Amino acid sequence: MSSLSALGQRLLQLIPVLIGISLVSFLLVQLSPGDPVRLLLGDRATAEAVAHLREQYGLNQPLIAQYFSYLSNVLHGDLGHSIRYQMPVGSLILDFVPPTLFLIAYVVAISVPATVVLAIVSARCRDRWPDHLIRALAILGMTIPVFWLALMMSRFFGVELGWFPVSGYGKGFLEHLHHLFLPAISTATWLVPLLLRNLRAALINETESDYVTASRSKGLGEGYIFRRHVLVNSVLPTLNLLGVMIAFLIGSSIVVEIIYAVPGLGTLMVGAVLGRDYNVIQGLTLFYALASVIVTLTIDILSTTIDPRVKL
């Protein structure tokens, strides 16, 4: 099977995934308690106004009918209208995509080099002081609660020193880098240790494996073995973990986005969930699905490039 047709097949498999997601998300949001209309109209709204608007938005129809009309709209590329804002869901979501993607790219750009360098240093200096230091810091990075760290950093670097803004996204590339620095560092603080520990374990595991011993006995140089065999075989699990984490971040950068008031997908999701804006929640879920499938696919393609034995 050529990799191109494998790719095509993966994309085909996307269809049932998306339908599955749309169904599950539809049921979950509709079955959870809370009425978008009540939240929209406000506390003092009369029961009649609430009932009328529910009727008008079709929220009183049977769930199955609602789902199929939703599905058929989605198949026509229409994610529907936000109940809250009376605006198309698609464009609403797109407005919130750039800050989140920028933040994730930023986090990856910081985390990947840091992880690789630290893991290699740690693995090659195993049980000597650099290794101990890196591992201790990694444990610290992982166990500090993110929002406590974020709060402290925004207080110290933002309020006291004034080096970085404590909120927002800014305008233009450089401002984005400036505004999102603290959010990115806050996220990298737990992401790097996570990846680092995984990579370090894999590196050490590979260094001690039989085929490396064999290579050594053939007289190949330690550095050559490390680059040619050890590293290549070790990055795969870490790369997969990175994929999972990126997908996770797209949907769950919520805490960091809220603390640093970044107008990203996380804030949109929280607003939509709290306001029970069904169509927005469903639209976002589908968006996450697409994004995570793309990330997964990219990681899988990278995996085959690194290690051809891995099939798509």
Next chain:
Amino acid sequence: MISLSSASARRHFGPGAIEIAAGTAIILTWVVLAVAAPLFSGADPNGIDLIGLLQPPSADHFFGTDHLGRDVFSRVLHAARIDIWMGIAGVIPPLLIGATIGLISGYAGGVIDAVMMRMVDITVAFPFFVLVIAIVGMLGPGLYNYFVALALVGWVSYARLVRAEVLVLKNREFVTAAQALGYGPIVVMVRHILPNTFSSLLVFATTDAVLVLLAGASLGFLGLGVQPPTPEWGAMIADGQPYVVDAWWICFFPGLAATTLGFGFILTSDGLSRVLGR
């Protein structure tokens, strides 16, 4: 660990054993503190004192008092009961489910793999908070429903991790050798491949325990998770957040507690992964 016999010959038990000892000592200390909390602190963890609000650490209140005048030391100790339970119960079901799915998926390949990985895709795409809100809404608020939500999403990381390892391992000589010797797929999977994924799983699981602990705290934003006034470190940190300038002790000590318990978990896992031959 049949396959790693030569590596096992070089195994150093020393450092690993020390880490395990230190890590489990920390965890056990917390377990003891949690179980015997009333012995260490006479104060009622939920005892409100409206005259003694926001008092700094002193001989009467080792960790000070919080915004309702409750003894933070006592709350930190009592919270350990829930947090230790959360770290364990929030990780084991996802690990078991995820590892099984990853193993089967990676080893079997083909249609089974495709179907299972699409399930992974669906789950990964699901924003955690939506799931928690829906589940809590349907089952009612509380810790156990939070575990259900965790199990429903948490397995994915384990499945992907194990599957990735299996994809590499199943082409290794010792696996092909075992297959050539006529062992059935279940035997090969369980006896030859699975043990080789333990180290990665352990490394991730212990880390995950810490993440689960912290995720519980971030749910405070939406008012989910543990119900007040039950002491829980994450909720205590969230409650103490507005007082971080004037009364740092309210969220510092639960933060320290979470960090030390996390340290114990991770140290143990490091030690274990060494002793297991990694």
Next chain:
Amino acid sequence: MHWHRNAAAGIAMTLALLTAPAAASAENLIRVGSPYPTSTLDPMRSSSAGNIEVFGQLYSRLLRRGADGALEPGLAESWGVSADGTVVTLKLRDAKFSDGSPITGADVVFSLLRVRDDKESAYSAPLQQLKDARAEGDKTVVLTLKHPFAPFLGNLEVFNAGIVSKADVEKRGKDAFTKEPVTSGPYIVSEWRPNDRLILKPNANYWRTGFPKNDGAELIEIADANTRVSMMLSGELDATRDVPWSRVSEVQSREGLTLPLEPSTVIYMTLLNETKPPFDDIKVRQAAAYALDVPAITKAMTLGHAKPATTTLPGALDYHASDYPGIPYDPAKAKAMLAESSYKGEELVLLANATGDNDKLSVLIQAQWAAVGIKSRVEKLDRGAWWERIAAGDYHAAPSWWYNETLDPDLAVRWALCGSCGTKSFYTGYNNKKVDELTETAAGELDPSKRAELYRQIQQITTEEVSQIPLYYAPYANAYSERVKGLGMNPMLQWSLEETVFTGE
């Protein structure tokens, strides 16, 4: 390691793609942070806090409130009330909508009737007594009431009585409020990014010449209270709503910032579900009230920044019975009353919604109730789920807060204390025929001193019968930077943005 290069290239490309073109930005916008979202720009469609704040900036009303709270001419330059109090004649000034078209009597009639009649109108209560509205020529509006109704002029100043363009709403329908709404107030919408911010710029056709005294404002939604405070401290906001009580003194002592604690119509209280046991028994309600040390709760919750509540109505309202002592803290009496009551020690549900301090408040109430023998368990839910259970009567008690959109107590009484006025006394099911009668009598009484007596009776009856347990009157803890002069919020949630001067750094 070619994958390194690929990854690096990929990241670089992603970064390049993400560099969104810089949006045009006006200088010197007044940046205001608030946790309350703007969810609609149509004044009739919502009665929730964030929207109320915005409506006042976009739509002028017939009457407005001056800095001292008194009613002043708005779009109506003068008005007269007939001797029997049932006909109000208003003379409109020469004013224009933001699109340059004149504001006529037809627009006024359209806007008011829409609030009263449209099925999508969220809150028609303020205009329920309006029998008929008609325009006489372009500049005169005659409003006929069903019966004499004292609060009526004040109700013409309520947030949803803003005047919208009849022609535009009829032409564009719902789009009239999602894309560049035609406004009659000090500002027009420069950009609305739902769930993030609303950018306002001056309405060149605004009838108050010389206003607004600034280049516009940016109303930014920031959910987290500590983030808002950090942004104030670092100069990323010029004003913010709702500073947490624990940080008030810190902000007050910071150079360049002020936090005046402005009077509000907010009241914190505990709903008691009177449709089912045990709170259907007045003795249990009274015991529950005697069990609470309200001054101590107030101090603990707000660090002494709020006043303990003494009646069921907000302290800033007209005719508030300020000399009424309220319910004293008397745990012994609470125990005695409980012993005589129908309560037999069952565990009650204290429903807390996860916004604000409600969960903290619940924990305090739980503890003080436990001291007299009322057992309860706190259930913390997000607002959506909370409302579902409140409206369905699926709770025993629920600490929460509400505020009134005008200083006249009529709407407050109808909302929170009147059993026959549509919202079942804030869904508590409290129902006292005498109170319902007094509500109508007080609204129809035109003599202020007689009204005061009637509202005093209402407060006395409902407080004694514990329709709700009043807890405290919280001021607005809004923080302001000294960069902006003249910005404040009146008790009805309206910013004085148009009066604000931006003085730069």
